[in-house]
Amino acid sequence: MKNLRLTIDKITGNVFLIFTLLATVTVILIGAGLYYKSAPILHSNSLSSLLLSAEWKPFKSSFGFLSYIAGTLSITAIAIIIALPISLLTGIYLSEYAHAKVKRALLPPIDLLSGIPPVIYGVWGVLIIVPFVQEKIAVHFVEFSSGYSTLAGGIVLAIMIIPLIISILLEVFSTIPDGLREASLSVGATKWETIKFVVLKKSMPGIIAAVVLAISRAFGETIAVLMVCGNIPEIPHSIFDSCYPLPALIANNYGEMLSVPMYESALMLAAFILFIIIFLFNAISRIILYRLERSSN
Amino acid sequence: MKRKLEEQFFKFLMILCTLSISGILLMIIWTITSKGAGSLTWDIVSKIPEGGFYIGKGGGILNAIIGSIYITIGATILGLLVSIPVVLYINVYAKKNSWLATTTRLTSDILFGIPSIVYGAFGFTIMIYFGLKTSLLAGTITVTLLVIPILVRTMDEVFRVVPEDIGNAVYSLGGTRWETAKIMIRQCVPGIITAILLSFGRAIGDAACVLFTAGYTDSIPTSLDQPTATLPLAIFFQLSSPIEEVQNRAYAAALILTIIVLIISFTAKYFSKKLSKNKI
Numbered sequence: 001m002k003n004l005r006l007t008i009d010k011i012t013g014n015v016f017l018i019f020t021l022l023a024t025v026t027v028i029l030i031g032a033g034l035y036y037k038s039a040p041i042l043h044s045n046s047l048s049s050l051l052l053s054a055e056w057k058p059f060k061s062s063f064g065f066l067s068y069i070a071g072t073l074s075i076t077a078i079a080i081i082i083a084l085p086i087s088l089l090t091g092i093y094l095s096e097y098a099h100a101k102v103k104r105a106l107l108p109p110i111d112l113l114s115g116i117p118p119v120i121y122g123v124w125g126v127l128i129i130v131p132f133v134q135e136k137i138a139v140h141f142v143e144f145s146s147g148y149s150t151l152a153g154g155i156v157l158a159i160m161i162i163p164l165i166i167s168i169l170l171e172v173f174s175t176i177p178d179g180l181r182e183a184s185l186s187v188g189a190t191k192w193e194t195i196k197f198v199v200l201k202k203s204m205p206g207i208i209a210a211v212v213l214a215i216s217r218a219f220g221e222t223i224a225v226l227m228v229c230g231n232i233p234e235i236p237h238s239i240f241d242s243c244y245p246l247p248a249l250i251a252n253n254y255g256e257m258l259s260v261p262m263y264e265s266a267l268m269l270a271a272f273i274l275f276i277i278i279f280l281f282n283a284i285s286r287i288i289l290y291r292l293e294r295s296s297n
Numbered sequence: 298m299k300r301k302l303e304e305q306f307f308k309f310l311m312i313l314c315t316l317s318i319s320g321i322l323l324m325i326i327w328t329i330t331s332k333g334a335g336s337l338t339w340d341i342v343s344k345i346p347e348g349g350f351y352i353g354k355g356g357g358i359l360n361a362i363i364g365s366i367y368i369t370i371g372a373t374i375l376g377l378l379v380s381i382p383v384v385l386y387i388n389v390y391a392k393k394n395s396w397l398a399t400t401t402r403l404t405s406d407i408l409f410g411i412p413s414i415v416y417g418a419f420g421f422t423i424m425i426y427f428g429l430k431t432s433l434l435a436g437t438i439t440v441t442l443l444v445i446p447i448l449v450r451t452m453d454e455v456f457r458v459v460p461e462d463i464g465n466a467v468y469s470l471g472g473t474r475w476e477t478a479k480i481m482i483r484q485c486v487p488g489i490i491t492a493i494l495l496s497f498g499r500a501i502g503d504a505a506c507v508l509f510t511a512g513y514t515d516s517i518p519t520s521l522d523q524p525t526a527t528l529p530l531a532i533f534f535q536l537s538s539p540i541e542e543v544q545n546r547a548y549a550a551a552l553i554l555t556i557i558v559l560i561i562s563f564t565a566k567y568f569s570k571k572l573s574k575n576k577i
Binding site: 005006008009012013015016017019020022023024026027030033034036037085086089090092093094097098106108109110111112113115116117118119120121122123124126127128159162166190191192193213216217219220221222223227247250251254267268271274275278279281282283286287290 | 300301303304307308310311312313314315317318319321322324325328329332379380382383385386387390391397399400401403404405406407408410411412413414415416417418419421422423442445449473474475476478495498501502503504505508509529532533536547548551554555558559561562566
């Protein structure tokens with residue numbers, strides 16, 4: 001009997017090890033698979049012409065990603081500009097000011113917000129944000145905007161990344177030792193001064209990590225953004241212009257992908273670019289957060 | 298005086314921001330409910346599309362509801378089969394804070410951040426490689442890839458806080474690692490259920506992943522190699538229609554999806570609360 005138990009232990013150990021290795025290797029497999037698929041276009045077109053040209057004519061095999069990259073960057077920038085102050089203020093309030101009871105009441109809505117599917121954000125964006133941008137904001141600045149714009153995409157995206165930033169900020173703030181806060185309060189600083197000069201300063205790496213994670217989430221968001229940003233493949237010149245982010249490009253063209261030579265490869269390259277950027281951003285910010293967590297233990 | 302005023306000002310802003318987040322949640326739920334409730338009929342949830350469905354004639358989206366449930370359940374089961382061994386390995390079998398455990402945690406954190414459109418594109422690549430067509434199987438496999446990191450991360454957080462003494466007690470009685478693992482699983486059941494519900498919520502709401510891989514069809518799939526409709530895509534496709542009846546059905550579908558997701562979230566909350574009660 002004893003032998004059987006030890007054998008089971010050994011077998012499960014080895015099988016579980018294989019699963020663990022497999023799960024870890026997935027990330028390499030995804031990168032390799034996407035690279036393999038995008039290799040043809042990387043060989044036939046130079047990297048600079050792919051990234052720095054805005055000419056997108058699949059039938060003449062010119063694939064310039066610039067307008068898509070510009071679209072992705074501009075909605076991400078808008079989203080971060082809106083989301084960061086709101087998340088910072090909320091995060092500080094919940095971690096430093098709010099009583100436990102208030103906190104218990106206010107955390108669930110943030111969790112629920114992060115659980116709502118992107119397509120629902122998209123529907124809501126079409127119903128509320130797009131008309132709001134068109135009727136209430138754009139009329140003061142430009143002659144005409146359909147509302148399906150970079151700004152609408154940015155606003156919807158901002159709301160989607162707020163719960164993510166807040167949850168990371170709360171973790172970061174909780175790693176700051178109470179002793180530091182007390183030291184600052186004991187020399188006569190107000191609570192707000194303590195937050196400004198001690199808590200925020202000490203959590204700077206964590207805040208940066210949260211922003212980087214939020215940026216990478218914003219880069220990859222597809223359906224919600226696709227539904228509200230208008231999808232016109234041009235470099236947006238104002239926030240009321242439509243834009244066409246990279247993920248939307250992939251999602252909108254999957255059907256016709258196979259019929260045009262190189263088209264599939266170009267779309268896979270778009271996915272590969274997203275993968276590489278998001279992989280690096282995630283790796284960097286996670287390592288920062290791991291360090292923070294370890295130093296606080 | 299000035300510094301008090303500054304504090305008051307920022308505190309006001311903070312409360313405003315915190316409340317407006319709850320406000321936005323309520324506004325989203327309100328918008329979807331008020332738009333969708335009018336078109337939410339029994340037909341929509343109980344019938345598959347009939348002829349002329351996409352020009353506003355009769356039928357419902359049962360095909361999409363069933364399709365989403367198939368994919369979500371399939372992916373969660375497959376995901377559990379992979380992620381439970383992983384979590385057990387890094388928490389019971391491997392040494393504490395070993396290189397492999399740290400790498401696995403980091404990788405699943407990174408994979409968690411990879412957007413679903415990238416999984417979709419990768420799933421499409423695998424699909425072509427193995428000569429599969431858009432199907433229930435291809436969709437399920439892709440969504441499985443998406444939920445594995447969620448399952449690993451969520452369960453790992455629960456397994457990590459199980460006191461070491463439990464393992465030590467088992468070992469001191471002559472138990473093996475596998476026997477420890479079985480006891481750990483029993484200890485972490487509420488956490489595992491929370492993880493399952495989280496993965497459920499993510500899988501049922503995800504559109505970008507199944508867009509390439511599951512296809513879309515008006516009938517309910519009867520085998521793994523048939524394409525299948527999904528709820529998020531049903532919403533997405535119907536909303537882009539110019540016909541009002543079809544658009545209204547998209548709102549109804551959005552309401553159905555929102556209700557499902559909210560129920561899942563609340564159940565998950567319930568179990569994680571139970572978990573914190575179980576803490577030793």
